[in-house]
Amino acid sequence: MERKPTSARSGAGTPGPARPPRWATRLLASWSHPDTREELQGDMLEMYAYWLESLGKPPADRKYALAAIRLMRPFARQKRSNDYSETYSFSAAMIQNYFKIALRNLLKSKTFSAINVLGLALGMACSLMIMLWIRDERAVDAFHTNNGQLYRIYMREYFSGKVQGVIWTPGLLAEELKKSIPEIEMSTPYSWTNPQTFSVGNKIHKQATNWASADFFKMFSYKLLQGTPEGALRDKSNIVISRNMAEAFFGSAEAAMGKAIRYDNRKEMTVSAVFENIGTNSSLQFDCLMTWDAYTDDNGWARDWGSTDPLTFFKLRKDADPAKVATKMLHLLDKTNRDAGKPYKTQLAMQPFHEYYLNSNIKDAKMDGGRIEYVRLFSFVAVFILLIACINFMNLATARSSRRAKEVGVRKVVGAMRSMLAGQFMGEALLIATLSAILAVLLVALLLPAFNSLTGKQMVLPWSEPMFWGIIAGLLAATGLLAGSYPALFLSSLNPVRILKGALKFDSSSVWVRQGLVVFQFGLSVILIVGMIIIYRQVGFVQNKNLGFDRENLVYFPIEGELFKKYDILKAQLTQVAGVKEVSHMTANPASNGNGTEGITWPGSDPNDKVRFTPVGVGYNFTKTMNLQMADGRDFSKDFPTDSSGVLVNETAVKVMGLKDPVGREINWGRSKIRIVGVLKDFHFQSLHTAIRPLIAYLAVREPQGSVIVRIQAGKTPETLTAIERICKKLNPNVPFTYAFTDQEYARQYQSEQVVGKLAGYFAFLAIFISCLGLFGLAAFTAEQRTKEIGVRKVLGASVAGIVGLLSKDFLKLVMMAIVLASPVAWYIMKQWLQGFAYQIDIEWWMFVLAGVIAVLIAVFTVSFQSVRAAMVNPVRSLRSE
Template identity: 85%
Template sequence: MNAHTKPPRWATWLLTRWSHPDAREELQGDMLEMYAYWLQRRGKPAADRKYCLVVIRLLRPFARRRRTADYPETYSFSPAMIQNYFKIAFRNLLKSKTFSAVNIMGLALGMACSLAILLWIRDERGVDAFHANKDQLYRIYMREYFSGKVQGVIWTPGPLAEELKKSVPEIEMTTPFSWTVPQTFSVGTKTHKQATNWASGDFFKMFSFKLLQGTPDGALRDPGSIAISRNMAEVFFGSPEQAIGKAIRYDNRKEMTVTAVFENIGTNSTLQFDCLMTWDAYIDDNGWAKDWGNTDPLTFFKLRKDADPAKVEAKMRHLLDKTNRDAGKPYKTQLAMQPFHEYYLNSNIKDAKMDGGRIEYVRLFTFVAVFILLIACINFMNLATARSTRRAKEVGVRKVVGAMRSMLAGQFMGEALLITLLSAGLAVLLVALLLPSFNSLTGKQMVLPVSEPSFWGIIAGLLIVTSLVAGSYPAMFLSSLNPVRILKGALKSDSSSGWVRQGLVVFQFGLSVILIVGMIIIYRQVGFVQNKNLGFDRENLVYFPIEGELFNKFDILKTELSRIPGVKHVSHMTATPASNGNGTDGITWPGSDPNDQVRFTPVGVGYDFIKTMDLKMALGRDFSRDFPTDSSGVIVNETAVKVMGLKEPVGREIKWGKSKVHIVGVLKDFHFQSLHTAIRPLIAYLGARQPSGNVVIRIEAGKTPETLVTIGKVTRKLNPNVPFTYAFTDQEYARQYQSEQIVGKLAGYFAFLAIFISCLGLFGLAAFTAEQRTKEIGVRKVLGASVAGIVALLSRDFLKLVVMAIVLASPVAWYIMKQWLQGFAYQIDIEWWMFALAGVIAVLIAVFTISFQSIKAATANPVRSLRSE
């Protein structure tokens, strides 16, 4: 309103200061009549007088109705008023079906995606939460200091658990926990392999694994005891009740007594096993595990409730000093501890601290959930503000009648809440339908926990957050409109909200571009690690464990297997071809620094190992029966030679602990671990066969199925009491990148969802723009404009925003993905074409979305659009 049309001060004062709400409402019409009379007496423009008279005519019937008992007496948030708001909201939804569908569908997809991710995050954070003593449980890891560096090790000395209980009074219980090994068990004619671990008698007293039979004190009471799962009890004995006290044969050489049966372990536990045997039984088979110089199990302990974890860690830090574990070694080892409930999500070691792991994916998916939901909310904001002219007169009339801005904002927030409610119902339905597929993709067993209050808490929180984010800006914008400008028709020329809409479009397409770039880079990296030349041929390479009678019959087995058509080479190794994480630090060589420590990866191998693995020699030769001295010989890789700095390594003598060995050959570097880890120094020795080792077989290409059948027959003949199981090296290698594969697939789905939701909003904006410019398009067509020209006219402004989003999002995407690639020792280069491809995808989808509405508007009959004029 201009200064010369400002009402007199007394009238403004009377209207704003009148104390009684009813009287204030009745004065509205009289106030405007006096205002019009005042304008006429002062000779003001006729347009102003016309404006006031129009408003008076609009308000007189409304004012009369407000004096009746059938209409609310006050303009406040009474139940009747709220009911009226919802009626108006429903009418607006039905009146604008296209925009309502776009809003509801966009919000539903965004909420469904966020809900699925929140359920996954809830499941991830719920792992190990069922233990009653979870806040008192910890695990030990070690920090080794050497040459000014420090490294972390999760495996600990076997005797550490008992020593902790003796030396630290605040520790109530301890247990070692071995790495999981598939072992063969039999009862009568029933023989099966089960995932086996070893622990101490405190295990079931520390952890809350439900015992169906037996007691926590007696479950692992002596070396002959074994605790088995419900499944294992049903397989071998029929039921948990019938299993107690029964004998079960382990590895066809020991009789064990079932002392406890526990409930099958669910996916909400980090520790997974089918049966547990005592640590004393493990020591009987592996005497080296009782030495302080060897590291093998994990170590867990339980603190007293009143214990201070920081003080306990300080007490145990130098506990290994008194064991002489580091005596004569160029490093010192300190102990550190990690809360057990962080074990699952923070399992990686970074800078000698437990940091990173699955928690990184939890954070990543949290951001993705927020991004997707934000993109959906932006659609709502854009469409609500773009269509503000449709609601402007309503806002103007309500303001003139006496509605406060807060009341109008509440009305529009209520409409946003209504749309969000409808979207939330659709989102829950979508999640229920898609959850089985989501479980299959992520390896979970999630269900909609509709009976849990926490689930409805998540729904309520998602509902409130979405309605606030989506409805806050439109509510503030619409409630701030000036009633004078509205009723004068000046709002159409107001472009203040246009910049905000354009910024929101850029923002949501920027998020979409980040997700598309991430998807491209993740797919490229996963393909790179799966197809990279490892230095050996992993195709047609099969291995199976040396167990049972094969330990003593290996030479016969090798002879029999070599005769099978289709078998090229046979050997054995102590690790697996796809993964070897062992370490030894007792190797020195001429000129080595006694204060420096180099950790080598040892592997025991058999004759023909290099031919079986298809490795390449850089120098020297393979082990051979023609050289009896090879029993004290070793083969190292190129990385080991570089570390030792030996110019002519073949024939050189080095020390391994107290023994002297000589180098007979140098292997070209090959990857014996995942590409997350750089190639380490390797030392291969002509090792004796071990029960934990593996038979490795190279099969001719194209003959795998029939050859495996024959291998199974030969193995079962020599080892009849143990089932024949095998693994393919290429499959085991690919399994190391399962998390990356899942992330890559999810990134693809989320990128598609993000771009789809963004295009829903773009579709709505394009439709509204075309509707607003209907008459302009009609005039242009009459004057000879082509369909292509009109399409270009309508598309140009939107495409500028998409291109801007690509430019702004590309550096952000580069930084995020560069950080993700740091987790790989070997990684792809981030190249320009990845961003170009993401941009082209975004532009093409945007063009398709906009063109649909643009072509529809451009091909419309101009007579219809101009007839109203």
């Protein structure tokens, strides 16, 4: 085609033909390829001349500018004169070709492919199970329609410059909230859960029972099968029961409505509603609910502002400002005279109900910590294990880099761009990640029942939920991109000239990256191993620690029904049983006692200070039955009638009161004077999460309540329990006999720690296993790079053991470095975890040494396998020139 560039030129000093916009011409010159720039400009000038003649100047300018913009290559860098790269696009054919190549490479190297898929699958399966567990934890209480408006009250008590938080509140508080704060629409007290006996005809069952106000079912979204939220707890004779309870007593939910059910063999209650069985996604668990008015009829002290017992929940109006409500309720108790005449003040605070389950601990008078700490912990564990699996993939990919190097070199020589090669390797990583994700889902489906058994959950794979598949897709994408990024960038950066000359060597930066990945892998593994050791030690410590009493062969059962009146007969008959050593009773139970009183004062006590004592009513022979030790004085005795106004205190109480000779001293309990008759050596009556509190034990023989405690002779448990049950059924025929062993109930207090310990052990094992796959990859990579060196050394007389030691020492250095770097991190993490226990083990040096030895031994075994394999190769093959 003939060019007419002069059509756009002007002669010197004379006006020439019109020219296109300069900015468009410059833009075209800047973004066009050097090889086609002149031809493209000529064609564009010819088109401009045609547009100018047929359309005129303004339209021609517009068309020229628009064409120049269209000819730009978006997102391209400005081309240099020596850049001869060609444009490309990821077409369907190219993606299909990448898939075929990736599949062929997987089938060609079956061992490496299997290790890659297995390593990623294990990491993804662990992460997926942890994600399901976290999802289940965060779903607790999320089903309530009014969740954003529901809150819980807790109290902050200020005294002597200190502040402490209390979750239990006055029973009168719920109604006062509605009266005093208009933004509060509904409120309810909620008592502690207590197994109670119910009967209909000959059917007698114990059910987990709670008490609440009429607003309860209007606030919370528990599904009612029969009845209405408004009428469920309208009358004090009403009872709302679960589907299971309705079917157990009446056959069905429909048949239960309006029927009478006898409570504690002394009250007739009417079924006013039936609710669906409460699932594990609710923090409030109960089989039936009765009205708060019925509770206060049986417990008159609950009408006193000075008594605390229930939790208090309330619902805000939708337009209410929580911050303003919190300010209003701060001093609400001031007008109740609850703190009148006392040297301390109580303030109210509120917590969103959706945080109640995960944030249940009080720290510095604020709701802080609880199960949320385990959610955070396992979130990090999930990320760590997935990172370890991805690092394992990176190391294995780079270990095979020399086998893929010639492929990269040939592709580059024939014109493949780096981005195309990187895309290919990323595609291979995504393919492996996809296969791993499929295997991971199958593993989770297989292992989920065992995981549920371990964690006490009822999780299922939510196949029908889009969010689940979104999590799978996100996990797959994150794993594929993370695992494939470094190999893709590394392999695509190889120099084709050096590759095809056979001079492929790797610079120090790439070596440092791979070694750093191994250090990071084993560092995370060491942290998990140290955590496992410390958790196991702490759980063992709290379960086996001397509590100050003998919890073995100690049985207790509730005083209920006819046993209130027949306790003396019961005790007399129990003492005649051959296997019974001692019998007594207490108002709490031996495994847990959280009661408190602040009414204790003594001569010289600070009126501005506030000390919370734990009171417990006991019977005669209490110390013998519990195997408690006396530090001073004596036990209660029928030989001393004045013991009815006497008390036993523990050593902590003596320290708090500052009494040098406490026995015989008088102290005050409210307005009553009491006398200390004995001092008990400290013993634990709560879990080891809590420090031993001051204890005051009083004689409660007129109206025994709480629990009967029985010391059984070792080796005679079955026959003795049978005899006890026979006596209880005879004296108390309308109440089923239930009992508990103190040691088992005590162990249940640490169930969360036991689960965490087991999970830490499993995750530590998997982390080490996956890390070893990565170490195996690096060992294979190093052996490949040093093939000729090994051959030369063998020709010169080096032994197999010497070569194995040569190849292994570098890896052991990496593992030792990981141990050194990870140990301080592990110490800090576990120190924070141990802060949740008032009594804890010391973190000792040998724990880190043991974790290091485990890591080193596993690493040595892994590396030695590959090193021996490399050392056994015939040196003739190693030195053969290709």
